[in-house]
Amino acid sequence: MQVIKVDPRSLNENPDDARRSKSSPQSDALLLATVKAVGIIQPPVISPELDGGNGYIIQAGHRRVKQAIAAGLEEIDVLVVEAANDNGAMRSMIENIAREPLNPVDQWRGIERLVALGWTEEAIAVALALPVRQIRKLRLLANVLPAMLDQMARGDMPNEQQLRTIAAAALEEQKEVWKAHKPKKGDTAQWWSVANALNRKRMYAKDASFGDDLATAYGIEWAEDLFGPADQDNRYTTDVEAFLGAQQEWMTSNLPKKGAIVDVNSWGQPELPKKASQVYGKPGKGDHTGLYLDREGKVQTVHYRLPEAKPATGQSGATGDGSQSDDMAIVSKARPDVTQKGLEMIGDFRTDALHEALARAPIEDDVLMALLVLSLAGLNVRIDSGANDTVFGRSRFERHAARLFADNGRLSFDMDTVRVAARSALIDVLSCRRGMSNSGVVSRVAGEAIGADTFLPNMGTEDFLLCLSRLSLEATAKEANVQPRARVRETRAALVDHFEKGHLVHSSALFAPDAEEVTSLIKVGEHNIGLEDEVTNGPDEAAGDDAFGSGHEELAPAVAAIRADGAVDPGEEHIAEDDEAAFGIAAE
Numbered sequence: 001m002q003v004i005k006v007d008p009r010s011l012n013e014n015p016d017d018a019r020r021s022k023s024s025p026q027s028d029a030l031l032l033a034t035v036k037a038v039g040i041i042q043p044p045v046i047s048p049e050l051d052g053g054n055g056y057i058i059q060a061g062h063r064r065v066k067q068a069i070a071a072g073l074e075e076i077d078v079l080v081v082e083a084a085n086d087n088g089a090m091r092s093m094i095e096n097i098a099r100e101p102l103n104p105v106d107q108w109r110g111i112e113r114l115v116a117l118g119w120t121e122e123a124i125a126v127a128l129a130l131p132v133r134q135i136r137k138l139r140l141l142a143n144v145l146p147a148m149l150d151q152m153a154r155g156d157m158p159n160e161q162q163l164r165t166i167a168a169a170a171l172e173e174q175k176e177v178w179k180a181h182k183p184k185k186g187d188t189a190q191w192w193s194v195a196n197a198l199n200r201k202r203m204y205a206k207d208a209s210f211g212d213d214l215a216t217a218y219g220i221e222w223a224e225d226l227f228g229p230a231d232q233d234n235r236y237t238t239d240v241e242a243f244l245g246a247q248q249e250w251m252t253s254n255l256p257k258k259g260a261i262v263d264v265n266s267w268g269q270p271e272l273p274k275k276a277s278q279v280y281g282k283p284g285k286g287d288h289t290g291l292y293l294d295r296e297g298k299v300q301t302v303h304y305r306l307p308e309a310k311p312a313t314g315q316s317g318a319t320g321d322g323s324q325s326d327d328m329a330i331v332s333k334a335r336p337d338v339t340q341k342g343l344e345m346i347g348d349f350r351t352d353a354l355h356e357a358l359a360r361a362p363i364e365d366d367v368l369m370a371l372l373v374l375s376l377a378g379l380n381v382r383i384d385s386g387a388n389d390t391v392f393g394r395s396r397f398e399r400h401a402a403r404l405f406a407d408n409g410r411l412s413f414d415m416d417t418v419r420v421a422a423r424s425a426l427i428d429v430l431s432c433r434r435g436m437s438n439s440g441v442v443s444r445v446a447g448e449a450i451g452a453d454t455f456l457p458n459m460g461t462e463d464f465l466l467c468l469s470r471l472s473l474e475a476t477a478k479e480a481n482v483q484p485r486a487r488v489r490e491t492r493a494a495l496v497d498h499f500e501k502g503h504l505v506h507s508s509a510l511f512a513p514d515a516e517e518v519t520s521l522i523k524v525g526e527h528n529i530g531l532e533d534e535v536t537n538g539p540d541e542a543a544g545d546d547a548f549g550s551g552h553e554e555l556a557p558a559v560a561a562i563r564a565d566g567a568v569d570p571g572e573e574h575i576a577e578d579d580e581a582a583f584g585i586a587a588e
Contacts, residue, residue: 001082003043005075006056008068011046014057032067040064043077056080105153108141115139137226140167145174147182151189158191164227166191168238169198203243205235209299210250218242243297251291251299262290262302270302279303281433282457284387366415373421374401376429384436385428400424441521447511459506460499465492468506476506 044061058065059081068076114124121139125132141149144167152158158166166174177197183189205222208215215222220237228234237243251261262270270292272278279287283303290302338346363371375381376397383397400421406412413421430443447453459465465473473491474484482498485491495504 002080003077004080006046006078008065008073008076010055011044011065011078012049012055012057013062014059028063028067031063032070035064035067035071035073039073040068040076043079045079045081047081103153103155104138104157105141105149108138111135111138112142133226133230140226143167143171145171145178147178148174148189148194151183156188158189158195160227162191162195164225165195165199168200173198200238201240202236202238203240203297204233205237206233207296207298208243208247209254210246214246214249218246220246240297244293247293247297247299251293255291256289258287259289259291262292264292264294268295270300272302272304273306275307276304277307279305280463366413366418367411369422370404370411370413370418373397373418373425374404376400376425383429385431387428387431397425397428400428441513441517444511444513445518448513452511453505456505456509458499458503459509460495460502460504462492462496464506465495476504480504 042061042064044064045059046056047059049055049057056078065076111124115121119127121132121135124130125135128135140163144152144163148166157163169177177194181190181194181197202225204225218239220239220242222235222237225234225236248261255261262272265271270290272290276288283289284305287303287305290304292300292302294300376383381397403417403421404411404413426446429439430446431437431439432443432447465476468476470488473488473495477484477491477495480495480498480502482491482494485494
């Protein structure tokens with residue numbers, strides 16, 4: 001290595017120089033002024049020609065030499081180094097990257113030159129301290145139209161997504177699109193319009209439910225998307241028709257019991273059968289399963305419930321014109337043993353006796369629990385159940401009550417049978433679903449008491465996370481040690497991936513009830529107990545020792561007034577009104 005003085009006009013350009021993009025006129029003018037004022041401070045680097053000539057090749061400092069010639073300098077100082085085997089291609093690449101980053105086009109050209117000289121992608125990556133994936137990504141620019149590369153070399157670069165779309169298109173397609181979208185001289189290209197014109201729908205292998213056998217049968221060939229995340233399966237195909245056909249065949253071959261393939265609407269949502277309601281929780285035995293393809297071509301599952309079939313109306317013995325059939329005998333009705341009025345009186349007598357026995361008679365715990373289950377099957381009980389099956393109305397509780405009877409029609413059970421019936425009845429009664437079947441705060445109290453939080457499903461799904469606000473989503477991500485992303489959908493996708501094999505239970509889904517709701521329930525209950533004591537024992541005895549004490553034989557006048565054919569004495573009317581208001585509050 002030595003410093004010599006040479007005529008800058010005698011130096012030859014390096015054909016393997018990494019920086020091919022022309023500098024701006026402003027920067028050339030600034031460098032020329034500097035050379036005229038103080039000369040060249042850092043000598044250019046040159047090396048002897050490899051072909052045996054007497055000349056020198058510029059390895060570094062092409063612009064300095066050019067501006068020295070423009071300034072009219074007769075001689076300049078240069079640094080002479082030994083010629084490299086690759087004619088300085090790697091040296092030029094490293095020198096330019098270290099001094100000022102090359103644009104992607106110049107990087108690609110330099111990499112291609114090194115590959116032509118026998119360098120491997122791995123060796124280039126080690127020498128340039130770049131990932132191998134970055135080297136392969138830059139080599140994709142070989143698939144870009146040269147006219148577009150010239151535009152990019154001027155500093156007018158598309159973003160990564162647009163570049164990915166352009167590089168994936170054929171050169172003929174790029175040529176036609178560039179002809180229509182080529183910018184005027186000095187203007188920047190509308191890369192978004194170029195990418196939109198070249199965009200082709202990609203169907204990714206990670207979204208495919210079918211295997212290699214169906215992929216081969218449909219002629220699907222996977223290509224690697226080198227711009228995708230490194231930790232994912234980035235294979236894709238642009239043969240959308242073949243991909244969707246393979247997905248459709250897989251769904252047909254893997255339909256579950258009570259399953260069907262449903263269509264989707266223009267918003268990509270499944271179209272359920274008429275009058276069917278979607279089930280968002282755990283599906284029951286009577287629920288149906290629908291498979292459909294979303295906008296990305298993924299196989300999605302939806303559960304829905306069909307309404308109960310109503311029996312046909314009309315009498316079986318009537319003809320079409322409303323007249324009776326010929327074989328139906330006309331028989332006059334005989335007077336019953338007890339008239340309707342008598343049956344009403346018997347009902348009142350039985351009810352009073354039943355209530356008296358329930359209040360005073362000794363009852364074992366197992367019998368008491370069994371009677372509670374039986375009471376839920378009563379004709380006067382209406383419960384809008386939230387259980388997931390197809391049994392509705394009174395039949396829901398009659399099936400539980402039937403377990404408590406023997407073949408002779410009398411109660412016969414053991415404690416295990418009572419426990420099963422009680423659990424089944426509680427399942428049908430208690431519900432946290434929104435709507436008519438909501439049991440209110442009591443269902444949440446019951447869930448907390450029996451530890452139902454541990455049975456909550458994984459909520460780290462796309463459907464549920466779509467229901468969260470940005471703040472709630474980011475708070476959930478921080479609790480799960482997932483870094484929130486700049487966009488909400490990216491944060492949501494990261495949470496879905498994180499909890500794909502995990503378990504997320506959102507804090508708002510826990511059964512612990514609100515303290516104010518529990519306090520309100522207790523206050524309403526205490527108020528109703530006070531009203532009941534006042535109606536039963538009278539104002540003076542409401543604070544007595546035992547509600548079922550010696551004074552219970554004589555009914556209070558208010559009770560007699562309420563029970564006598566629904567009429568209320570004027571003096572007791574305010575009690576009935578207060579009672580009704582209290583029951584209304586409790587129902588709410």
